[in-house]
Structures are given as structure tokens and as C-alpha cells.
Amino acid sequence: MTRDKASKSGDQVSELTASRLSVYLRCLNALDAAGVKSVSSKTLAEQFHLNAAQIRKDLAYFGEFGVRGVGYYVRELKRHLRVILGLDRTVRVAVVGAGNLGLALADYPGFRQEGFEIVAMFDSERGKVGRKSRTGVRIIEMGEFRKVVKRERIDIAVLAVPASAAQEVVNVAVAAGIRALLNFSPGALKVPPGVKLKNVDLTVSLESLSFFLARGEADEDEG
Amino acid sequence: MTRDKASKSGDQVSELTASRLSVYLRCLNALDAAGVKSVSSKTLAEQFHLNAAQIRKDLAYFGEFGVRGVGYYVRELKRHLRVILGLDRTVRVAVVGAGNLGLALADYPGFRQEGFEIVAMFDSERGKVGRKSRTGVRIIEMGEFRKVVKRERIDIAVLAVPASAAQEVVNVAVAAGIRALLNFSPGALKVPPGVKLKNVDLTVSLESLSFFLARGEADEDEG
DNA sequence: TTTTGTGAACTAGTTCACAGCT
DNA sequence: AGCTGTGAACTAGTTCACAAAA
Numbered sequence: 001m002t003r004d005k006a007s008k009s010g011d012q013v014s015e016l017t018a019s020r021l022s023v024y025l026r027c028l029n030a031l032d033a034a035g036v037k038s039v040s041s042k043t044l045a046e047q048f049h050l051n052a053a054q055i056r057k058d059l060a061y062f063g064e065f066g067v068r069g070v071g072y073y074v075r076e077l078k079r080h081l082r083v084i085l086g087l088d089r090t091v092r093v094a095v096v097g098a099g100n101l102g103l104a105l106a107d108y109p110g111f112r113q114e115g116f117e118i119v120a121m122f123d124s125e126r127g128k129v130g131r132k133s134r135t136g137v138r139i140i141e142m143g144e145f146r147k148v149v150k151r152e153r154i155d156i157a158v159l160a161v162p163a164s165a166a167q168e169v170v171n172v173a174v175a176a177g178i179r180a181l182l183n184f185s186p187g188a189l190k191v192p193p194g195v196k197l198k199n200v201d202l203t204v205s206l207e208s209l210s211f212f213l214a215r216g217e218a219d220e221d222e223g
Numbered sequence: 224m225t226r227d228k229a230s231k232s233g234d235q236v237s238e239l240t241a242s243r244l245s246v247y248l249r250c251l252n253a254l255d256a257a258g259v260k261s262v263s264s265k266t267l268a269e270q271f272h273l274n275a276a277q278i279r280k281d282l283a284y285f286g287e288f289g290v291r292g293v294g295y296y297v298r299e300l301k302r303h304l305r306v307i308l309g310l311d312r313t314v315r316v317a318v319v320g321a322g323n324l325g326l327a328l329a330d331y332p333g334f335r336q337e338g339f340e341i342v343a344m345f346d347s348e349r350g351k352v353g354r355k356s357r358t359g360v361r362i363i364e365m366g367e368f369r370k371v372v373k374r375e376r377i378d379i380a381v382l383a384v385p386a387s388a389a390q391e392v393v394n395v396a397v398a399a400g401i402r403a404l405l406n407f408s409p410g411a412l413k414v415p416p417g418v419k420l421k422n423v424d425l426t427v428s429l430e431s432l433s434f435f436l437a438r439g440e441a442d443e444d445e446g
Numbered sequence: 447t448t449t450t451g452t453g454a455a456c457t458a459g460t461t462c463a464c465a466g467c468t
Numbered sequence: 469a470g471c472t473g474t475g476a477a478c479t480a481g482t483t484c485a486c487a488a489a490a
Contacts, residue, residue: 013434013438014480014481015431016480016481017481018431018434018435019424019427019428019431021430021431021434022426022427022430022431022434023427025430026409026410026426026427040448040449040450041449041450042449048411049411049413051482051483052449052483053451053452053482053483053484053485054481054482054483056449056450056451056452057451057452057482057483059450059451060450060451060452064450064451065450066449066450066451067449067450067489067490068448068449068450068451068488068489068490069447069448069449069450069489069490070448070449070450070490071448071449071450072450084434084437085430085431085433085434085437086433086434086436086437086438087430087433091429091433091436093429099327100326100327100330100331100357101327101328101331103323103327104322104323104324104326104327105324105425107323108323108324108425110409110425110426111425111426111429113426114426114430115433116429116433134323155433155436156429156432156433156436158429179436180432180433180435180436181432182428182429182432186249186333187249188271188272190272196432196435196436198428198431198432200423200425200428201242202328202331202333202334202423203245203249203333203334203336203337204242204245204246204249205242205405205421205423206314206316206334206339206379206381206405207241207244207245207248207308207310207337208238208241208242208244208245208308208421209379209403209404209405209419209421210308210309210310210314210338210339210378210379210403211236211241211244211245211307211308211309212241212403212419213309213314213378213379213402213403213419214307214308214309215236215309237458237459239458239459240459263470263471263472264471264472265471274460274461275461275471276460276461276462276463276473276474277459277460277461279471279472279473279474280460280461280473280474282472282473283472283473283474287472287473288472289471289472289473290467290468290471290472291466291467291468291470291471291472291473292467292468292469292470292471292472293468293470293471293472294470294471294472295472447490448489448490449488449489449490450487450488450489450490451486451487451488451489452485452486452487452488453484453485453486453487454483454484454485454486455482455483455484455485456481456482456483456484457480457481457482457483458479458480458481458482459478459479459480459481460477460478460479460480461476461477461478461479462475462476462477462478463474463475463476463477464473464474464475464476465472465473465474465475466471466472466473466474467470467471467472467473468469468470468471468472
């Protein structure tokens with residue numbers, strides 16, 4: 001009665017829904033840490049500024065996790081969300097580009113928390129290879145990429161390389177069997193079907209803030 | 224005939240539209256650098272994987288920048304977009320939080336390019352105050368925030384502080400007159416009306432990639 | 447009674463298709 | 469002939485509102 005739709009693989013889930021699932025998990029972690037046993041979509045929505053109907057719809061898509069008249073059991077829903085998000089096993093990540101940003105991302109504590117492991121960094125610059133990030137992530141020569149990805153069973157590549165190098169790195173990563181990429185370099189990249197690319201474009205983010213400043217518009221927004 | 228709607232301040236422009244304007248500007252920079260004098264929405268769309276009708280609609284909202292039968296003059300449209308995005312003058316930015324991520328953001332070359340200037344960093348940790356980032360951005364004590372923001376006429380604050388401190392920093396920043404914030408800490412923050420907050424949530428980005436990996440779904444996406 | 451799960455209604459965003467300008 | 473600017477059509481995403489379950 002609970003797992004029916006859990007593996008529903010009909011239509012594609014939107015980016016927006018996927019991001020919200022991750023947000024829900026974070027909310028549940030907070031509730032769990034606070035000792036809360038169960039929560040209704042209404043309470044959850046009020047507490048974290050979300051919409052109750054949307055929470056229910058998002059969750060219901062993956063299974064009937066709630067109990068009518070009660071709400072959702074926090075621990076149970078957490079477990080379900082972790083499975084849905086693929087966080088029930090360690091997700092192995094490599095960072096490509098050992099510049100300032102790459103090093104900061106490799107050591108970012110938020111990544112290590114929920115099941116992610118930063119396994120290695122890669123750089124093509126001679127002087128960086130062999131060194132380590134502060135938390136001890138090794139910087140490996142880019143030529144070793146394919147081999148290390150296979151050996152270490154890397155799931156996700158994080159790209160923190162200059163725009164000019166980004167497409168080539170994507171090609172190498174895809175050829176090495178990487179199917180998910182988080183890209184921090186500016187500009188559009190091409191990936192073949194079957195590969196998921198997510199872009200975080202810092203310049204676009206700042207420029208759109210500047211735009212709203214210039215217009216005198218306002219109010220919060222979910223990036 | 225060209226500026227009519229330029230200051231149209233009726234309805235709110237969507238986040239999506241604002242981000243696309245920034246993308247268009249980047250495309251035009253590339254074309255300009257390549258010596259291209261004019262471009263049609265069709266060509267622009269094909270070259271950068273966009274939609275021609277959308278480009279026209281986005282631009283037309285702010286004025287009649289195009290020439291029928293010809294397209295858009297690259298230099299001229301660049302100039303218009305820079306004005307629309309508020310990049311016709313230097314935008315002054317402060318980074319709050321001088322950890323790994325904050326330091327990387329303060330030195331991020333992408334920010335310095337298009338009219339942004341990273342004026343200062345702030346941190347509450349005693350040992351960091353007085354030091355500088357690699358490119359020379361000074362780290363100032365958090366207690367000085369208000370004064371420095373006023374003196375240096377800071378436009379945008381970038382938040383790279385732990386989640387637990389984020390809301391308090393927002394409150395201080397808003398009280399100091401900051402009207403635009405780019406937040407890298409996880410979790411939802413409250414801002415009063417009239418203040419624009421944009422969130423970049425790295426954990427959510429990675430988790431949504433993990434989600435698509437777990438489902439075996441695919442294909443590109445714009446973050 | 448309370449709250450879920452969900453069709454229906456609504457709102458936002460995108461794409462089409464073409465009149466009209468150059 | 470070629471391309472913009474834009475209403476109309478369409479698609480995606482959100483919220484409402486209520487029947488059914490505990």
C-alpha cells in the first residue's frame with residue numbers, strides 16, 4: 001500500500017519537483033532532530049513557507065506515504081525521501097578544476113552531510129597535481145580521469161573549470177561513463193541524451209539581482 | 224521609437240526572464256568579440272540553443288530594439304541590455320563569510336568581469352579579520368558592516384555563512400540598507416518586502432542530480 | 447474530526463504563426 | 469524577401485476544494 005508508485009517510471013519528473021523533494025528532506029531532518037514524530041502537510045507548509053497542497057502532490061506522486069487524519073511520520077517519510085533521492089547509498093563525487101572554487105566545493109561541508117562523498121579532484125595543471133585540499137581530497141592529473149572514475153565508481157562530476165575548457169571536460173566525463181554533472185562554469189554545454197547536466201551560473205545569478213535592483217522590484221524568490 | 228517601454232514599470236518581470244537577459248548579454252559579448260555586427264533572433268537561437276520567439280518576446284518587453292528584415296545590431300543591443308540589467312555603472316558587492324566558499328566567491332573572476340566589484344568581505348571570526356583574499360579583498364569585522372556598507376555604497380551582499388547564522392546576517396544586511404542578497408547557505412530565509420533574495424543551494428542541486436541518477440532519467444536542463 | 451490524495455480550476459511560461467515594417 | 473513584435477494557442481506548474489480514509 002506504500003510502495004505502489006514508488007518506482008513509477010512513466011513520465012519525467014520536473015526539475016522543480018526534484019529540488020523540492022530535497023528541500024522536504026532537509027525540513028524533515030530538522031523536525032527529526034527536534035524530536036517531532038509526525039507532521040501534517042499543513043504544519044510543514046506553515047513552518048517552512050511552502051504550500052501544503054504542493055507537498056502532498058509531490059509526495060503522493062511517489063507513493064502513499066501519509067496517514068489520513070494524522071499526517072506523515074517524520075522518520076518514515078525521511079527514509080522514503082532518501083530512497084527516492086538516491087541517498088540510501090553513498091553518492092560518489094569528483095570535482096574537476098582545483099582552482100579557488102573547486103577547492104572550496106571539494107571541502108564544502110554541506111556536500112559531505114547527506115550521503116555524498118568527495119572522492120577526488122582533477123586538474124590539468126602540473127603544479128597542482130599531487131597536492132590535497134584542506135580536508136584531504138587528492139588532486140589527480142586530468143589524464144587519469146577515466147581510470148579513476150571507473151576504479152572509484154564516481155557517480156557525479158562537479159565542474160569548476162574555466163568556460164573555455166568546460167565542453168571538453170564534459171566530453172571526457174561523458175566518455176568515462178559519468179551520467180550526472182553539476183556545472184559552475186558560465187555558458188551552455190552540450191550533453192548527449194541520457195546524461196543529466198545541472199548548471200549553477202553565478203554571473204547570471206548576480207546579474208539578475210542587479211536587474212531587480214535597477215528596476216526597484218522586490219521580494220523573495222527560490223533560486 | 225526605441226526607449227518607449229524601456230522604463231515600463233508596470234508588472235513584475237519573472238526571475239526566468241531576468242536570467243535569460245543575462246544569458247543574452249553573454250551571447251552578444253561572444254558575438255561582438257567575434258566581430259559580428261548584427262544577428263537575427265533565429266541565428267542567435269540556433270547558435271546558443273535558445274528559442275527565437277522567446278528572445279524576441281523577452282527583448283520586446285523592454286523596447287523595440289530590433290530592425291525588421293535585419294535583426295538586432297549586436298553593439299546596440301548589448302548597450303541596451305547592460306542598461307536594463309543595471310550594469311551601466313559599477314555594481315558594488317560585499318561577501319559575508321570568509322570561509323573557503325566566501326573566499327572563492329570574493330576572488331571569482333566571473334564576478335569582476337561584467338561591471339561587478341567585490342569591495343569587501345566580512346567575518347565575525349577574530350583571526351580572519353584584517354587578512355585579505357588572494358586578489359586583495361579585505362576581511363572586515365562584522366560589527367563594521369553597517370558603516371562600511373554605507374560608506375562604500377554596497378549594492379549587493381553575497382552570503383557564504385553557516386545556515387545557523389544566515390538569518391541574522393540577512394537581518395543586519397537589511398537593516399544596513401541592502402536590497403539584494405545572493406545566499407549560498409542552505410535553508411529558507413525571510414526578507415521584508417522590497418528586498419530581493421536569490422538562493423543558490425548547492426546541496427539541493429547535488430541531491431536533485433542524485434535523484435535523476437537514481438531514476439535513470441536524463442537530458443540537459445537550465446539551473 | 448482531521449488530513450490525505452487528487453481531479454478540476456487557475457496561473458505562469460513557452461511556442462506558434464502571422465500581420466506589418468524595412 | 470526577411471525579420472520583428474505580438475496576439476492566440478498551447479504546455480507546464482500551482483493552488484483549490486472536496487471525497488474518501490483513518
